[in-house]
Each structure stands twice: as C-alpha cells, then as structure tokens.
Amino acid sequence: MSSAEIESVLHENRVFEPSSDFVKQANISGMPAYQVLCDEAERDYEGFWARHARDNLLWQKPFSRVLDESDAPFFKWFDDGELNASYNCLDRHLNAQPNKIAIIFEADDGTVTKVSYKQLFHKVCQFANGLKSLGIKPGDRVVIYMPMSIEAVAAMQACARIGATHSVVFGGFSAKSLQDRISDAGAVAVLTADGQMRGGKEIPLKPTVDEAIAMGGCGSVKNMVVYKRTGSDISMQEGRDVWLSDLVQNQPDVCEPTWVKAEHPLFILYTSGSTGKPKGVQHSTAGYLLHAILTMKWTFDYKGSDVFWCTADVGWVTGHTYIAYGPLAVGASQVVFEGVPTFPDANRFWKMIEDHSVTVFYTAPTAIRSLIKLGAELPKQHDLSSLRLLGTVGEPINPEAWIWYYQEVGGGRCPIVDTWWQTETGGHLLTPLPGATPLKPGSCTFPLPGIMADIVDETGESVPKGHGGILVLKKPWPSMIRTIWGDPERFKKSYYPDDFRGKQYYLAGDGASRDEDGYIWIMGRIDDVLNVSGHRLGTMEIESALVAHDLVAEAAIVGKPHDVKGEAVIAFVVLKGARPSGEEAKKIAKTLRDWVGQDIGAIAKPEEIRFGDNLPKTRSGKIMRRLLRAIAKGEEITQDVSTLENPQILEQLKETI
Numbered sequence: 105m106s107s108a109e110i111e112s113v114l115h116e117n118r119v120f121e122p123s124s125d126f127v128k129q130a131n132i133s134g135m136p137a138y139q140v141l142c143d144e145a146e147r148d149y150e151g152f153w154a155r156h157a158r159d160n161l162l163w164q165k166p167f168s169r170v171l172d173e174s175d176a177p178f179f180k181w182f183d184d185g186e187l188n189a190s191y192n193c194l195d196r197h198l199n200a201q202p203n204k205i206a207i208i209f210e211a212d213d214g215t216v217t218k219v220s221y222k223q224l225f226h227k228v229c230q231f232a233n234g235l236k237s238l239g240i241k242p243g244d245r246v247v248i249y250m251p252m253s254i255e256a257v258a259a260m261q262a263c264a265r266i267g268a269t270h271s272v273v274f275g276g277f278s279a280k281s282l283q284d285r286i287s288d289a290g291a292v293a294v295l296t297a298d299g300q301m302r303g304g305k306e307i308p309l310k311p312t313v314d315e316a317i318a319m320g321g322c323g324s325v326k327n328m329v330v331y332k333r334t335g336s337d338i339s340m341q342e343g344r345d346v347w348l349s350d351l352v353q354n355q356p357d358v359c360e361p362t363w364v365k366a367e368h369p370l371f372i373l374y375t376s377g378s379t380g381k382p383k384g385v386q387h388s389t390a391g392y393l394l395h396a397i398l399t400m401k402w403t404f405d406y407k408g409s410d411v412f413w414c415t416a417d418v419g420w421v422t423g424h425t426y427i428a429y430g431p432l433a434v435g436a437s438q439v440v441f442e443g444v445p446t447f448p449d450a451n452r453f454w455k456m457i458e459d460h461s462v463t464v465f466y467t468a469p470t471a472i473r474s475l476i477k478l479g480a481e482l483p484k485q486h487d488l489s490s491l492r493l494l495g496t497v498g499e500p501i502n503p504e505a506w507i508w509y510y511q512e513v514g515g516g517r518c519p520i521v522d523t524w525w526q527t528e529t530g531g532h533l534l535t536p537l538p539g540a541t542p543l544k545p546g547s548c549t550f551p552l553p554g555i556m557a558d559i560v561d562e563t564g565e566s567v568p569k570g571h572g573g574i575l576v577l578k579k580p581w582p583s584m585i586r587t588i589w590g591d592p593e594r595f596k597k598s599y600y601p602d603d604f605r606g607k608q609y610y611l612a613g614d615g616a617s618r619d620e621d622g623y624i625w626i627m628g629r630i631d632d633v634l635n636v637s638g639h640r641l642g643t644m645e646i647e648s649a650l651v652a653h654d655l656v657a658e659a660a661i662v663g664k665p666h667d668v669k670g671e672a673v674i675a676f677v678v679l680k681g682a683r684p685s686g687e688e689a690k691k692i693a694k695t696l697r698d699w700v701g702q703d704i705g706a707i708a709k710p711e712e713i714r715f716g717d718n719l720p721k722t723r724s725g726k727i728m729r730r731l732l733r734a735i736a737k738g739e740e741i742t743q744d745v746s747t748l749e750n751p752q753i754l755e756q757l758k759e760t761i
C-alpha cells in the first residue's frame with residue numbers, strides 16, 4: 105500500500121456514536137465494559153477463555169487444561185474436554201424453546217418454509233442415522249455440495265452429530281475444483297442435490313459431482329446422497345447413490361450424539377492461498393464453537409427476540425459460523441436464503457427484511473455496492489423498522505457505501521459492525537461492539553476482548569499510530585485454524601513464518617494501519633491473494649488454470665480496483681503462437697475466460713485479458729507484477745524500468761481489447 109493510500113483512510117474523521125437506546129439494552133454497553141473484558145484477558149488469558157468456555161458450551165466431560173502450547177504453533181484448547189457441536193446447537197434448546205422457529209427458509213422463487221428447533225433436531229437426527237447406516241464413522245470426511253437449504257444446514261449438523269468432519273464446497277465451484285477437494289480430503293461420501301435454483305435459473309449439481317468423480321482420484325467416495333431440489337433428470341448409480349428422502353425414510357428421529365474431543369476436527373474448508381493449490385483449513389470443535397457463540401453475543405448483540413439474517417452461502421466460512429453454527433447454538437430464529445439479491449429485482453433483500461421482520465442483517469460490501477447501483481432509492485419503499493443492527497464482512501467497505509447503508513437501510517439508527525476475519529480465524533476478530541464502539545466508516549475498529557492483534561513491521565515491532573504495517577495476532581485464540589489438512593508444513597510456513605525475529609506471531613496476510621485514535625484500517629492482502637466480491641482467489645490458481653490451456657505459454661494475474669466487486673481479476677497472457685489482435689484476440693479471450701470458469705468456477709473468470717509477446721521481467725526472469733498492476737489500473741509508469749529485460753513489452757500490454 106502506498107503512503108498516499110494510508111494517508112487518505114487515516115483522515116476519515118466522521119464518528120458515529122451508538123444511540124443511548126442501543127447502549128441501554130446492549131450485551132456489552134459502553135467502552136468501559138469492553139475495556140474491563142480486555143483487561144481481564146490481559147491479566148489472565150487462559151482464565152478468561154476458560155470462563156467463557158465453561159459458561160457457553162455444554163460439556164459431556166469438562167476440560168481441565170486450557171491452552172496447550174507444547175507443540176506450538178499447533179495449539180490445542182480445552183483438549184481433554186468432550187462435547188458434541190450438534191448437541192450444543194440443537195438438544196440444548198429442546199426443553200426451553202422446542203417450538204421456536206430455528207430457520208425461516210426462503211427459496212429462490214419466494215416460497216417460505218419454516219422449521220422449529222424440535223423439527224430441525226429430528227431432521228438432523230434422521231439424517232445422522234442415515235449417514236451412520238451408510239457406515240460413515242467419526243473422523244471420516246464428508247463433502248457437502250448443496251444449495252442453500254434447510255437440508256444443507258441439516259447435513260452439516262448431521263455430520264457434526266456423528267463426529268464426521270464435513271467439507272462444504274461452494275455450489276459455484278467447477279467439477280475440477282470439486283474433484284481437487286474431494287481427493288485432498290479423502291472424502292468417503294458426497295452429499296449433494298440434483299440441482300439448485302439461483303435467479304430463476306437451474307444449475308445442475310449432481311451431474312457436476314459425477315463429472316468430478318469421473319476425473320479420477322476420488323476412489324475414497326463410497327456413497328452419494330442426493331437431495332431432490334429441482335426434480336430435474338439425473339442419473340443415479342446403483343449401489344453408490346441414494347436419494348436423501350429414501351435414506352432417512354425409516355430412520356429413528358432421535359440419534360445419540362457422538363461425544364468427541366475438544367480438538368476433534370469439526371470441519372475442513374478449502375480456501376485460496378498464495379500457491380496454486382487450495383488449502384484445507386482445519387477447525388476444531390470446542391474452540392470454534394465457543395467463538396461462534398461469543399461473537400453472536402458480542403458482535404451481533406444477540407437477544408432471544410432477534411430475527412437474524414446472514415446472506416452468505418454455507419460454502420464459505422461466513423455461512424458456517426453465522427448460519428450453520430452460531431445462530432443455532434444461541435437459539436436464534438434465522439433467515440436462510442437460496443437466491444440472489446437481484447432476483448426477481450433489486451428489492452429482494454429489502455422485501456425479505458420487511459416480510460420476515462429481520463432485526464440483525466449481515467451482508468457483504470459488494471452486495472451493498474451493487475444494490476446502490478441498481479436502486480439507491482429502493483430501501484425507502486419498504487418498512488425496514490424491524491432492523492436494529494447491520495453488519496458487513498469479507499472486504500473493506502468504502503465510506504460512501506457505509507454511509508448509504510447506515511442512512512438508507514439502517515435509517516440512521518442501527519450501528520454497523522464491520523467485521524474483519526478470515527476462513528482461518530473461525531469468527532470475528534476485529535470488529536466494533538455495537539453498544540460500545542464509536543464507529544468510523546470503513547474501519548473495523550478494534551480487536552475483540554481476548555484477541556491480541558497488532559500491526560508490526562518486518563522485525564515484529566509495533567508500528568506507531570498513523571503508520572501502516574503487517575497485521576498479526578500475537579497470541580493463539582480458541583477458534584483459530586489448527587492445521588492445513590494433510591500439510592502441517594504448509595500451515596507453519598503460511599501462518600507462522602520465521603519472520604519477526606523469532607517472535608511467534610500468526611500472520612494474517614493483510615496489511616493494516618492504525619490512525620491517531622488507535623482505529624484499525626485494513627489495507628488489503630500483502631500476498632498473492634485477490635479479494636473479488638468478498639471471495640478469496642489465489643493469483644497462482646488462476647495462472648495455473650490459464651497455462652493449462654493449449655494456447656497459453658505464460659500468464660500473470662493481478663487485481664485492479666473495481667467499484668462493485670472491490671477488486672477485479674486482470675490477466676496478462678502470452679500465447680504459444682503469435683500475439684493475437686482484433687476479432688481473433690476477442691475470440692481467444694472469451695475462450696480463456698470460459699476455460700477459467702470451467703476449471704475453477706465463474707467467480708475466477710478474468711474481467712479483462714491482455715495479450716503480449718512476453719511479460720515484463722527482470723534480467724533474472726522474475727515477472728514484475730508491480731508494473732502489471734500499474735498497467736491494469738491505467739497508471740503512468742513512473743518506476744525505473746531500466747532493470748527490465750524487455751521494456752518495449754509495456755506498450756503492448758497497455759492495449760485493451
């Protein structure tokens with residue numbers, strides 16, 4: 105990040121205090137209350153987390169140890185305790201509120217289905233018994249490739265109930281991406297659906313799973329369970345594939361939870377890193393669930409009367425923590441949505457908030473920006489007075505979008521929690537507390553109590569206020585990533601590199617700065633990872649996809665600021681033959697975009713492709729990405745290019761098609 109960029113964010117000086125009405129009813133009210141919790145964690149770190157783990161989780165066997173650092177950085181929390189995540193999300197509510205609505209599901213076409221806690225409990229138990237009947241055992245990996253549905257949440261809960269480790273793959277990922285993940289996880293089963301509905305269009309799922317398995321490397325898969333969603337024609341393989349309705353039909357609707365160790369892997373979720381291969385982020389049971397619960401209470405100020413709505417897909421970590429686990433564990437009523445914000449039109453979110461009387465609404469800045477474009481005046485046409493709290497996640501929010509969200513959606517009365525976290529962190533780490541923190545539009549403000557975040561330089565020294573640096577976590581926390589599935593070395597290298605002069609800090613991969621008031625501003629990734637519409641994409645992943653095409657000799661991917669997506673993917677490509685131009689270039693660009701879509705998924709398709717005879721390289725052959733980024737942005741190149749092997753290439757690459 106340039107010093108000019110840091111300068112500009114650090115001069116945001118509008119401050120929005122929480123209203124006294126909000127403060128009065130808040131779970132943590134006022135900065136002094138926040139400070140008390142922070143001080144407690146500072147004084148007695150393990151005692152702080154142990155107290156919360158005892159108060160918030162139901163343990164089958166209580167833990168006696170809190171943090172075990174003996175095999176650092178493979179930290180363990182509460183590790184001699186035993187519990188079950190599904191028990192903590194469902195059974196615990198059966199006496200107190202069996203008939204409370206757990207999920208209000210709205211399908212793409214607007215059909216609404218509701219299930220109570222008791223109904224969801226029985227659904228999950230039958231599903232779990234069905235999985236058991238297939239021979240699925242604790243510790244087995246189960247891939248879930250399903251549309252947003254009550255069944256998808258039940259599938260995750262059913263795995264948790266029997267101690268199977270789920271790995272959800274977002275329905276937008278290609279057969280190739282799915283195959284990679286099934287094979288890396290060594291999954292014994294895939295839970296899927298015939299298809300899914302998004303924006304009125306049907307998207308096949310089961311055929312994609314068949315395609316993935318046909319690619320090979322998926323020999324571990326013994327069973328496939330298919331939820332009938334669209335009713336479209338699909339082929340079922342005798343002996344391997346079973347309809348969900350048949351699987352659960354004669355199953356008992358009660359299933360004893362399988363008690364697991366606190367550190368038992370609840371799930372693996374693949375995310376992009378700076379090399380080509382996605383990383384299987386492995387999470388624990390107890391520490392993860394604890395943070396999901398605490399952040400429901402702290403960040404979302406959860407109250408029994410809330411109607412919570414997180415618009416993420418369960419294919420991403422946000423949909424794990426703030427759909428499948430957090431809201432259920434605290435006993436919330438939540439909206440689960442199958443469709444997209446723009447179908448049938450850009451009123452959809454606002455209409456749904458009105459229809460379901462949503463009180464806490466959590467979405468991504470990219471959705472907010474696109475809805476501003478499609479109809480900044482639309483929220484006014486709806487009664488949004490049920491809302492009391494708004495949240496954002498996944499990428500920085502620009503102050504203009506923040507102000508619009510605050511005024512037009514929140515009516516100037518709802519605090520906005522800008523939550524910074526990652527697949528690896530399990531839940532929020534940096535976020536305002538809505539009844540305490542004075543907000544600055546675009547800043548995720550301060551760390552949660554017990555989270556030892558700092559901004560440091562290359563030597564691990566804290567940078568002074570008003571400066572930028574590297575975001576680190578100085579102490580392990582309960583919901584952190586435990587390892588990368590099957591690759592502990594990569595875990596160490598990615599998150600605990602030998603930087604910072606031997607200090608053992610978790611490296612988040614983000615740049616950040618702190619302003620004069622101590623507010624934290626996230627400045628974006630410092631590694632080769634892009635953030636497109638709040639989704640993480642590795643530049644190397646897209647480059648590998650491109651060079652796997654017959655026509656391509658070399659490719660480099662960079663990000664370029666985009667007013668809706670946050671960042672857009674720009675590809676610089678060298679073909680094996682001559683550099684194409686005119687219509688031919690257009691045709692090849694389309695072929696390559698579709699190819700990337702096929703290989704990874706539609707989200708990875710480059711926005712723009714530019715062709716050159718070569719890429720700008722140093723004399724030692726290193727691609728100068730900084731120059732490519734400047735070209736992509738259309739900036740004048742002011743850097744010294746004298747070390748460049750081939751400066752004339754720059755002119756070619758400035759040409760767009």
Ligand code: WT7
Pocket residue numbers: 375420421422496497498499500501522523524525526527528548612613614626628629635638639640
């Ligand atoms: C990366 C993590 C967290 C769940 C969804 C994304 C960026 C995330 C914010 C925020 C600025 C943010 C970071 C982070 N990010 N939240 N509030 N402000 N940047 O999870 O796919 O693991 O991506 O998203 O760069 O490292 P993810």
